[in-house]
Amino acid sequence: MTTDAATPEIRPPRLDTGPVGWMKKNLFATPTDSVLTLIGLYLIYVLLGGFIDWAILRATWTGADGKACSWEGAGACWPFIWNKLGLFMNGRYPDAERWRIYLTYALALGGLVPLMVPGVPGKLYLSLYMLLVFPVLAFVLLTGGFFGLPAVDTQLWGGLLITLVVACVGIAASFPLGILLALGRRSKLPIIKWASIGFIEIVRGVPLVTMLFFASVMLPLFLPENVTFDKLLRALIGVALFSAAYLAEVIRGGLQAIPRGQLEAGDALGLSYPQKMGLIVLPQALKLVIPGIVNSFIALFKDTSLVLIIGLFDLLGIVQQSVQSDAKWFSPSTSTTGYFFAGVVFWIFCFGMSRYSASIEKRLGAGDRR
Amino acid sequence: MKFLIKSGLVVAVALAGSVSAVFAQTKTLDTVKARGTLNCGVNTGLAGFSAPDDKGQWGGLDVDLCKAVAAAIFKDPTKVKYVPLTAKERFTALQSGEVDVLSRNTTWTMSRDTSSGLNFAGVNYYDGQGFMVKKSLGLKSAKELNGATVCVQTGTTTELNVTDFFRTNKLEYKPVVFEKLDETVAAYNSGRCDAFTSDVSQLYSERLKSPKPDENVVLPDVISKEPLGPVVRQGDSGWANVVRWTHFAMVNAEELGVSSKNVDEMLASANPEIKRMLGKEGDFGKGLGLENDWAYQIIKGVGNYAEAFDRNVGAGSRLGIARGQNALWNKGGQQYAPPIR
Numbered sequence: 001m002t003t004d005a006a007t008p009e010i011r012p013p014r015l016d017t018g019p020v021g022w023m024k025k026n027l028f029a030t031p032t033d034s035v036l037t038l039i040g041l042y043l044i045y046v047l048l049g050g051f052i053d054w055a056i057l058r059a060t061w062t063g064a065d066g067k068a069c070s071w072e073g074a075g076a077c078w079p080f081i082w083n084k085l086g087l088f089m090n091g092r093y094p095d096a097e098r099w100r101i102y103l104t105y106a107l108a109l110g111g112l113v114p115l116m117v118p119g120v121p122g123k124l125y126l127s128l129y130m131l132l133v134f135p136v137l138a139f140v141l142l143t144g145g146f147f148g149l150p151a152v153d154t155q156l157w158g159g160l161l162i163t164l165v166v167a168c169v170g171i172a173a174s175f176p177l178g179i180l181l182a183l184g185r186r187s188k189l190p191i192i193k194w195a196s197i198g199f200i201e202i203v204r205g206v207p208l209v210t211m212l213f214f215a216s217v218m219l220p221l222f223l224p225e226n227v228t229f230d231k232l233l234r235a236l237i238g239v240a241l242f243s244a245a246y247l248a249e250v251i252r253g254g255l256q257a258i259p260r261g262q263l264e265a266g267d268a269l270g271l272s273y274p275q276k277m278g279l280i281v282l283p284q285a286l287k288l289v290i291p292g293i294v295n296s297f298i299a300l301f302k303d304t305s306l307v308l309i310i311g312l313f314d315l316l317g318i319v320q321q322s323v324q325s326d327a328k329w330f331s332p333s334t335s336t337t338g339y340f341f342a343g344v345v346f347w348i349f350c351f352g353m354s355r356y357s358a359s360i361e362k363r364l365g366a367g368d369r370r
Numbered sequence: 371m372k373f374l375i376k377s378g379l380v381v382a383v384a385l386a387g388s389v390s391a392v393f394a395q396t397k398t399l400d401t402v403k404a405r406g407t408l409n410c411g412v413n414t415g416l417a418g419f420s421a422p423d424d425k426g427q428w429g430g431l432d433v434d435l436c437k438a439v440a441a442a443i444f445k446d447p448t449k450v451k452y453v454p455l456t457a458k459e460r461f462t463a464l465q466s467g468e469v470d471v472l473s474r475n476t477t478w479t480m481s482r483d484t485s486s487g488l489n490f491a492g493v494n495y496y497d498g499q500g501f502m503v504k505k506s507l508g509l510k511s512a513k514e515l516n517g518a519t520v521c522v523q524t525g526t527t528t529e530l531n532v533t534d535f536f537r538t539n540k541l542e543y544k545p546v547v548f549e550k551l552d553e554t555v556a557a558y559n560s561g562r563c564d565a566f567t568s569d570v571s572q573l574y575s576e577r578l579k580s581p582k583p584d585e586n587v588v589l590p591d592v593i594s595k596e597p598l599g600p601v602v603r604q605g606d607s608g609w610a611n612v613v614r615w616t617h618f619a620m621v622n623a624e625e626l627g628v629s630s631k632n633v634d635e636m637l638a639s640a641n642p643e644i645k646r647m648l649g650k651e652g653d654f655g656k657g658l659g660l661e662n663d664w665a666y667q668i669i670k671g672v673g674n675y676a677e678a679f680d681r682n683v684g685a686g687s688r689l690g691i692a693r694g695q696n697a698l699w700n701k702g703g704q705q706y707a708p709p710i711r
Contacts, residue, residue, distance in 0.1 A: 326424075327688045330578035
């Protein structure tokens with residue numbers, strides 16, 4: 001018996017490998033699977049097909065006003081978006097000064113991107129830049145009135161600019177405030193404790209709309225004649241305080257999850273209260289509640305639309321204003337197109353935030369994985 | 371708690387009252403002149419009345435009134451700071467001094483004129499409830515709507531007006547009511563009703579947004595009174611005069627055939643009425659606390675009433691609203707201005 005001849009190599013049946021095999025295994029394994037797959041494909045076809053039909057095939061691509069989009073069965077009205085893009089992005093900010101907005105965005109990205117990408121050196125300087133230098137630069141650039149820059153009244157701000165300013169200031173101000181409130185609520189000093197509880201419970205008990213409305217309608221009545229308090233500033237303060245109250249409770253959840261032993265270990269080492277909190281408790285607690293914090297931030301980002309209540313036009317507000325009131329662009333599809341555009345922009349930002357938080361969790365949580 | 375809320379409200383109302391009382395003693399015109407800009411409260415967005423264009427510049431019939439007041443005071447229609455106000459904010463903004471004049475499609479009613487520290491300074495647009503129907507029905511008048519189904523928004527005066535209209539004319543109709551305006555419009559567009567009723571200016575907007583604008587017509591009948599006009603704070607009649615006569619100057623200019631295009635030639639006109647209006651004769655501007663060429667500046671900077679109407683809501687705009695009630699008094703409408711004399 002000769003054993004030289006190797007057993008001929010038998011390849012698996014062609015239907016079990018490659019894309020066909022993958023489909024057979026994952027999509028058509030059982031009759032139920034097959035039916036579900038077919039239903040799913042049909043739904044995708046209907047939804048996506050309808051969307052492509054609306055957004056591309058039946059869309060209007062060029063035109064100078066709504067008449068161009070007013071034909072029977074017209075889909076998306078894209079020229080509306082092209083023509084209004086400057087308005088949607090910057091509001092009524094004067095054309096000649098818009099470079100200041102773009103420069104501010106560039107300065108923000110220049111600080112944020114290296115800060116967010118792991119492995120880039122100089123994080124300490126970058127953080128200092130973002131926390132101390134950038135806010136001053138952004139304020140000077142956007143409002144003007146210094147160094148020969150013409151002042152731009154906040155009445156003229158609008159669109160994505162307002163959305164980003166309210167969201168970023170809200171996030172930046174509410175985070176430290178939230179931490180302080182969370183620590184305050186757990187403090188043993190009665191005045192601090194009760195002040196924190198009172199603030200959190202009062203602010204959480206009132207809808208944001210009410211706070212904004214109060215700031216815009218009631219406040220002017222209490223102020224002396226001709227003292228007008230900038231509307232945007234009112235909104236910023238309202239949003240920051242509101243967000244801080246919610247964030248405080250999220251962070252308190254993290255603080256409570258840290259075992260007592262950690263603090264006692266700190267005591268044993270002779271650390272002071274700020275050292276214990278800053279070096280031991282907070283880093284662990286904040287890491288635990290990243291999903292909750294990001295959740296709050298995403299909610300805050302979307303809540304910015306409520307500033308419409310007090311006559312500030314964020315992205316959604318300005319789209320809505322154009323859709324409802326610019327007779328030049330009236331057509332059956334203008335409003336759908338406008339709201340679709342606003343939805344896509346909001347989604348890009350919110351999805352970006354959630355992806356970034358997922359990547360931080362992954363990085364920070366590498367040691368905890370079981 | 372209830373007591374607290376109530377007393378809070380009382381305090382707020384008392385404060386509002388005292389604030390407007392304080393304002394009554396100061397001259398708004400002097401404040402505006404000293405500030406160098408007019409603060410004008412406008413709608414946050416209403417087609418043809420106040421809406422930002424592609425570049426974000428405010429335009430519209432109500433906005434043109436702000437521009438006209440600024441032109442009369444500063445000889446420059448651009449010296450206006452527009453304050454977009456929601457319906458709820460508008461009166462507080464006026465009472466607290468945040469705006470000098472409210473030019474925001476506000477209906478002149480007795481309760482508003484008498485009770486809340488407000489003073490109406492004229493009517494720059496006569497609105498009223500009307501009907502939009504499918505062109506294919508071939509109707510000429512709302513009186514032919516016997517037996518029609520009518521889409522109407524519920525809980526509004528619109529609903530009451532339409533009931534009254536059909537009852538007084540002894541006509542049958544079937545109302546189809548909806549909570550929201552959008553739903554009402556959608557139902558009409560999908561063919562659930564023969565007619566849709568709302569304010570005429572709104573009907574023209576909705577017509578443009580409908581899938582087939584050319585197949586809908588707005589009937590000429592107007593069944594309710596909605597006089598829209600600028601509002602100022604009560605107690606400063608000098609300022610109210612400035613705003614009132616700004617509107618009157620535009621109407622008089624239309625009547626006398628003076629427009630932004632020919633106003634310079636008209637300066638040489640021999641017509642005594644034109645001479646008085648343009649400040650060539652008499653001291654009419656001084657009486658308002660302005661220069662004597664105040665009306666010339668309004669016409670030069672903004673135009674007469676016909677120009678403003680056509681540009682923003684009339685034939686020159688996409689809305690294409692007919693002059694109707696807003697035609698001059700001698701052309702079958704109600705726009706009537708006292709003479710400058």
